[in-house]
Amino acid sequence: MSDILIQIPDDTIVALKCLPKDIGDEIRMLAAVKLFEMGRLSSGAAARMVGISRVLFLSRLKDYHVSALSLTQKEFIRETELLGISNL
Structure with a gap:
C-alpha cells in the first residue's frame, strides 16, 4: 500500500470537528x-482502499447519501424484465 501525504489547514480541522x-x-x-x-x-476495491469489508462499505454508503446499486436505465429495464416486473 502506498502512503500519500496531504496538508490540511488547521482551521479546516477545527471546522471538521475531528x-x-x-x-x-x-x-x-x-x-x-x-x-x-x-x-x-x-x-x-473501494472497501479495500479503506480497509473494511465490502459488506460494511456498502452498508455505510447510506451515510454519504450514495446508492449501493447504480444501474443505467437500460440495465434497470433488463433487470426488471428478468424479474418479471416489466410494467413499472
Missing part, C-alpha cells in the same frame, strides 16, 4: 465513496 488522527481515515472513506459513486472503483 481529531487530526481521524481525518486521514475520514478523507480516505470520502474518496473511496466518491470514486465508487463515479464508477472508478468497484465496491470491493
Whole structure:
C-alpha cells in the first residue's frame, strides 16, 4: 500500500470537528465513496482502499447519501424484465 501525504489547514480541522488522527481515515472513506459513486472503483476495491469489508462499505454508503446499486436505465429495464416486473 502506498502512503500519500496531504496538508490540511488547521482551521479546516477545527471546522471538521475531528481529531487530526481521524481525518486521514475520514478523507480516505470520502474518496473511496466518491470514486465508487463515479464508477472508478468497484465496491470491493473501494472497501479495500479503506480497509473494511465490502459488506460494511456498502452498508455505510447510506451515510454519504450514495446508492449501493447504480444501474443505467437500460440495465434497470433488463433487470426488471428478468424479474418479471416489466410494467413499472
